[in-house]
Amino acid sequence: MIENFDFGIVIGSLPFLLKGLKISFYLTLLALIGGIFFGTLLALMRVSKFKTLQYFSMTYVNFLRSLPLILVIFWFFFLIPVLIGRPIGGFYSAVIAFTMFEAAYYSEIIRAGLLSVSSNQISAARATGLSYSQSMVHIILPQAFRNMMPILLTQAVILFQDTSLVYVVSLRDFMTASVIVAQSESRLVEMYIFAALVYFVICFTFSFMIKKIQKRKLIT
Amino acid sequence: MIELKNVSKWYGQFQVLDNCSVKIEKKDVMVICGPSGSGKSTLIKCVNGLEDIQKGEIFVGETKVNDNKTNLNELRAKIGMVFQNFELYPHMSVLQNISLSQVKVLKRSQSEADDRSMKLLERVGLKDQFNKFPAQMSGGQQQRVAIARALAMDPIAMLFDEPTSALDPEMINEVLDVMVELAQDGMTMAVVTHEMGFAKKVADKILFMDEGRIEEMADKKNFFENPKSDRTKLFLSKILPH
Numbered sequence: 001m002i003e004n005f006d007f008g009i010v011i012g013s014l015p016f017l018l019k020g021l022k023i024s025f026y027l028t029l030l031a032l033i034g035g036i037f038f039g040t041l042l043a044l045m046r047v048s049k050f051k052t053l054q055y056f057s058m059t060y061v062n063f064l065r066s067l068p069l070i071l072v073i074f075w076f077f078f079l080i081p082v083l084i085g086r087p088i089g090g091f092y093s094a095v096i097a098f099t100m101f102e103a104a105y106y107s108e109i110i111r112a113g114l115l116s117v118s119s120n121q122i123s124a125a126r127a128t129g130l131s132y133s134q135s136m137v138h139i140i141l142p143q144a145f146r147n148m149m150p151i152l153l154t155q156a157v158i159l160f161q162d163t164s165l166v167y168v169v170s171l172r173d174f175m176t177a178s179v180i181v182a183q184s185e186s187r188l189v190e191m192y193i194f195a196a197l198v199y200f201v202i203c204f205t206f207s208f209m210i211k212k213i214q215k216r217k218l219i220t
Numbered sequence: 221m222i223e224l225k226n227v228s229k230w231y232g233q234f235q236v237l238d239n240c241s242v243k244i245e246k247k248d249v250m251v252i253c254g255p256s257g258s259g260k261s262t263l264i265k266c267v268n269g270l271e272d273i274q275k276g277e278i279f280v281g282e283t284k285v286n287d288n289k290t291n292l293n294e295l296r297a298k299i300g301m302v303f304q305n306f307e308l309y310p311h312m313s314v315l316q317n318i319s320l321s322q323v324k325v326l327k328r329s330q331s332e333a334d335d336r337s338m339k340l341l342e343r344v345g346l347k348d349q350f351n352k353f354p355a356q357m358s359g360g361q362q363q364r365v366a367i368a369r370a371l372a373m374d375p376i377a378m379l380f381d382e383p384t385s386a387l388d389p390e391m392i393n394e395v396l397d398v399m400v401e402l403a404q405d406g407m408t409m410a411v412v413t414h415e416m417g418f419a420k421k422v423a424d425k426i427l428f429m430d431e432g433r434i435e436e437m438a439d440k441k442n443f444f445e446n447p448k449s450d451r452t453k454l455f456l457s458k459i460l461p462h
Contacts, residue, residue, distance in 0.1 A: 123270050124307035128321035128373060129297025138320060142311050 006187060010194045013181040020177030021198070027094055027173060028160045034099030035159070036152070039106025044136065046111050057107065064104035070165050073097045077169045090171035094163075102159055109151050113144035153210045157203050164199075174198065221246040221408055222267055222377060227276035229262065229432075236262050237273070238432040244377075244425075249409045251419040251440075254429035255455070260412040261304075263429065264379045267410065268292075268299045281376070297325045300370030304382040306362040308354040308369070314341070315350040318369045326373065333372070340368040344398050360391030367398055377408040384415055416459060420444065428452045 010017075045057035064072070076097035081087045117140050125135035145152070164175035172180070175195065182191035222244040229237040236259045244250045252260045265271040266278060269285050269292045278285040283295055308317050315337055322333035341347045344364040354362050363383055370378060380399065384392045396418050403409055403422040413419070419426055419440060426443040428436040428451070436443065436452040447453050 118307075120303060120305060120307050121309070123265075124301075124303055125309075125321075126293075127268060127270060127296055127299075127301035127303075128369065129293045129295075129325040130321055131293050134324055138324070139309055143309075146311060 005190050007190050007194070009181070009185050009187045009190060013177075013185075016181065017174065017177050020172050020174040023091065023171065024160065024163050024173040024175070027091070027098065027163045027166065027171075028156070030095045031098035031102050031159060031163070032156050034095070035102025035106045036110075038099060038103035039110050040141070042103060042107035043110035043114055046107065047114055061104045061107055064101055065108075067101075069101055069162060070168055072101045073165055073169060076100070090166065090169045094166045094169065094171050098159070098163065102155075105155060106152070109148055109155060110144065113148035114140060116147045117143045150210055150214045153213070154207070157206050157210075160206075161199065161203065221248075221281060222410065223279045224263070224266070225277045225279075227263075227266060227273050227278060229259075229266065229271065229273045229275075236432050237266070239276075240429075240432075240434050241276075242427060242434065242437070244408060244410055246408055247406045248424040249403045249407075249411065249422050250425050250427060251423040252410065252412045252427045252429060253414060253416075253419070253455070254435070258429040259432040260429050261381050264381055264410050264412055267379060268296045268301060270301075293325070297321070297373050298376050300367075300373060300375035300378040302363070302366050302370055302378070302380045302383045304385050306354070306359070306366045306386070308362055308365055310354050312353075313350070314346070314352050314354070314357075314365050317354070317365060318372045321369075322372050336372055337368070340371050341365075343371075344368050345394075358391060359387045360394045363387065363391075363395045364398055367395075367402075371402075375407075377410070378402065380409065380411040380413065382412050382414075384413065414459065416444075428455060430455075 042057045042061060045053035046061075048054065073094060077090065077093045080093055080096065121139055121143070122135050125139040126132070130138070163173055166173050167176045167179065170176065178191050178195040182188045185191075222242075224240055224242045227237055227240045228235065238259075240259075240263060242250070242263075252263065254260050262271055266273050267280065267285065269290075273286055276286075280295060280299065283290055285292075285295065308314075309320070312320065315334060318337035318340060319330065319333040322328045322336060323330055326333075328336070338347065338350060341350055344367060346361060346364055346368070349357065349361065349365075354365070357365070367383075383399070384395050387395065392415070396415060399409075399411070399418065400422055411418070411423075423440045426436075426438060426440050427434060428443070428447075428449070430451050435449045436447055438447070443452075444456065447456060
């Protein structure tokens with residue numbers, strides 16, 4: 001059976017697939033930055049002393065985490081054009097959807113990171129006259145991020161895999177590109193083996209690097 | 221200079237401070253002692269507003285601490301504080317630890333702040349360690365850096381919350397030496413400690429607390445030789461013979 005396989009098709013479609021991979025990476029990177037930024041804001045709201053901010057953050061996080069990601073992707077793809085009156089395209093709606101979705105997950109990770117820093121550190125910072133926000137920015141957040149770096153990066157690997165879901169809005173990421181090639185050339189098995197291999201190599205390499213970082217942290 | 225008037229504080233139902241009144245004069249060293257859980261640490265944390273109070277008044281100089289109009293950040297910048305577990309910032313070098321608030325709060329330039337930090341490191345005997353991280357130092361060294369960090373703000377008073385309790389016995393003296401020197405230089409100090417040797421050497425007044433109340437406040441001669449309260453006598457009889 002294997003002699004009937006034609007992996008030449010993969011070579012021929014490489015430029016097209018690479019373009020898809022680039023979109024996957026861009027999407028991951030933008031959603032990662034946006035997700036960590038808004039996740040940090042949500043986490044800061046959650047640990048603040050203002051009840052309104054706490055409830056807003058709690059409601060947002062619990063709501064988004066109760067939805068399937070694929071629904072959130074659909075939602076922003078169809079909702080945003082309705083809201084602003086013009087289409088913004090698959091890529092940007094996906095960036096927004098992933099950012100909003102990841103923010104909910106990241107906020108929980110970051111909140112745990114914030115709580116991992118001893119409250120005495122805040123007392124020490126404030127005792128020198130630093131304001132609450134200065135203490136957060138210079139003392140608490142840097143320590144929190146250092147403590148949670150491995151989990152943040154692991155979540156980034158999951159995010160990279162999840163970006164393949166943009167298939168449902170026909171955004172040509174690596175997964176969608178693979179599907180297009182597979183179907184148009186009727187080489188489903190070869191193409192999906194290759195796609196799996198690419199995802200595996202990227203994610204495995206990244207996970208391996210995370211483990212290295214974790215080990216180095218234990219030594220110092 | 222520092223005055224607490226009838227201060228009371230509750231954690232929920234539990235009363236941690238019960239009608240405490242204390243006055244610390246300029247250049248005086250006040251040692252606060254007492255059993256664990258007696259409210260000593262809470263008392264000095266009220267002075268710079270790290271803990272709030274439900275009753276009474278606290279003044280530092282002319283400034284009322286428990287007043288919504290008071291800028292607590294400005295006030296805290298003028299009062300140095302040293303903690304039991306040092307609380308250096310682990311992600312910063314020793315120099316950065318001491319310079320940070322000088323730049324962010326006092327608005328000194330980085331080089332001005334670093335110069336001041338180096339002078340203070342020299343004063344606490346750690347000039348060559350400026351590039352190290354807290355985790356690379358002994359407890360005694362970390363606590364001396366913490367003292368330098370507090371002094372860098374040019375405080376008008378210093379608060380010490382059990383500064384030697386977390387230290388190995390061999391390192392206690394290097395920290396106490398720095399504190400004795402400070403006291404002799406005329407710094408106004410409030411020190412929560414069980415180091416009675418330190419108290420005998422530099423304290424102007426000694427305050428004994430139990431169950432949130434001030435049981436005894438006296439100058440050191442009267443405190444050690446002629447304590448009035450039975451609770452103080454019991455405390456002294458247990459800690460002094462050693």
